[in-house]
Amino acid sequence: MAARSYWLFKSEPDCYSFDDLLNEPSGRGHWDGVRNYQARNFLRDRTSIGDGVLFYHSSCPEPGVVGIAKIVSEAYPDHTQFDPNSEAYDPKSKQDDPRWWMVDIAAEEKFLKILPLARMRQMPELVSMIVLRKGNMLSVTPVTKKEWDAVIREAKSL
DNA sequence: GCCAACGTTGGC
DNA sequence: GCCAACGTTGGC
Numbered sequence: 001m002a003a004r005s006y007w008l009f010k011s012e013p014d015c016y017s018f019d020d021l022l023n024e025p026s027g028r029g030h031w032d033g034v035r036n037y038q039a040r041n042f043l044r045d046r047t048s049i050g051d052g053v054l055f056y057h058s059s060c061p062e063p064g065v066v067g068i069a070k071i072v073s074e075a076y077p078d079h080t081q082f083d084p085n086s087e088a089y090d091p092k093s094k095q096d097d098p099r100w101w102m103v104d105i106a107a108e109e110k111f112l113k114i115l116p117l118a119r120m121r122q123m124p125e126l127v128s129m130i131v132l133r134k135g136n137m138l139s140v141t142p143v144t145k146k147e148w149d150a151v152i153r154e155a156k157s158l
Numbered sequence: 159g160c161c162a163a164c165g166t167t168g169g170c
Numbered sequence: 171g172c173c174a175a176c177g178t179t180g181g182c
Contacts, residue, residue: 010168
């Protein structure tokens with residue numbers, strides 16, 4: 001069994017927030033709509049059940065990490081790519097050769113306070129964190145154990 | 159295979 | 171709303 005991996009998943013809260021995940025009747029949410037090949041590859045090839053997820057809110061008044069989730073499914077084809085009514089519809093994707101993949105996640109813990117992006121930028125442990133890099137647009141990025149521990153420690157100290 | 163144009167992301 | 175950075179597209 002592979003060692004546990006860590007990820008940061010980014011979402012616009014107006015679109016899908018951590019509270020939306022908490023409110024899922026089934027207790028789990030689909031991480032669908034990823035339409036970037038690099039992020040797709042992370043999801044499809046590198047995630048495992050049990051991996052940790054930092055849930056990040058972007059494009060909002062206060063961006064930052066709002067809570068922890070975990071991956072609860074293997075990667076499987078994202079059904080929204082075949083749905084003409086979905087904003088994430090991809091007419092070029094084929095049923096027998098899906099282009100886009102997703103995983104399911106479940107909320108583990110909501111921080112009492114958001115760990116703001118501005119604060120993360122001040123943390124020496126996070127200088128190499130991908131999500132903090134200028135121009136980063138990936139909605140799924142790997143996180144090191146060191147970064148994972150630092151984020152959680154800092155978030156719980158607020 | 160190059161590269162300009164365009165659309166999108168996302169912080170501020 | 172602005173703008174920088176990036177990915178994708180399509181003409182050649």
